[in-house]
Amino acid sequence: MLRHLNIVVFPLIISNIIHMVLVKKDVFPFLKIPVSERLFGQNKTWRGFIFLSILNGIFTPIFAYDIPVLKAVCFGMIFGLIYMIFELPNSLFKRKMGIAAGENPAENKLLFSLLDKTDSAFGVCLVYFLISDIDVTQIIQLFFISSFIHITFSMLLVSLKIKKSF
Numbered sequence: 772m773l774r775h776l777n778i779v780v781f782p783l784i785i786s787n788i789i790h791m792v793l794v795k796k797d798v799f800p801f802l803k804i805p806v807s808e809r810l811f812g813q814n815k816t817w818r819g820f821i822f823l824s825i826l827n828g829i830f831t832p833i834f835a836y837d838i839p840v841l842k843a844v845c846f847g848m849i850f851g852l853i854y855m856i857f858e859l860p861n862s863l864f865k866r867k868m869g870i871a872a873g874e875n876p877a878e879n880k881l882l883f884s885l886l887d888k889t890d891s892a893f894g895v896c897l898v899y900f901l902i903s904d905i906d907v908t909q910i911i912q913l914f915f916i917s918s919f920i921h922i923t924f925s926m927l928l929v930s931l932k933i934k935k936s937f
Contacts, residue, residue: 774835778903779895810863812871812873820855831846835847846902853891857893865883
């Protein structure tokens with residue numbers, strides 16, 4: 772399992788933390804262009820897609836040291852992109868419900884919080900399952916571990932005031 776965490780989860784943790792700092796410090800504001808404000812809200816920007824993919828491409832070879840560097844870079848960039856893509860359906864659903872970007876509804880708040888913390892993990896695990904030799908039991912474990920880590924780090928980033936809300 773450690774090998775899978777090194778390939779999929781640990782680089783995304785570092786990449787997401789750095790991305791949150793970039794957002795907090797408003798680095799590269801010219802890339803803070805919404806992918807589609809109408810469909811996904813103002814918080815899903817090209818800066819996120821670009822930087823999460825690049826950062827994850829940089830960090831994956833460091834953690835996935837048993838994979839050839841170019842392959843690890845490609846995996847990292849793909850997983851960064853997939854991470855961002857799988858956040859979009861939840862955002863679209865919230866916009867269709869009239870929920871503002873960065874907010875959760877008063878009703879079903881726990882359900883939406885759970886979706887916010889598992890959507891990307893689901894997407895990345897799905898793609899990893901399709902392109903690797905991981906078995907079904909391991910991918911389910913990886914999904915739950917990565918979701919737990921996402922929840923834990925989100926709580927930590929909110930307490931450190933790097934992230935606005937859980």
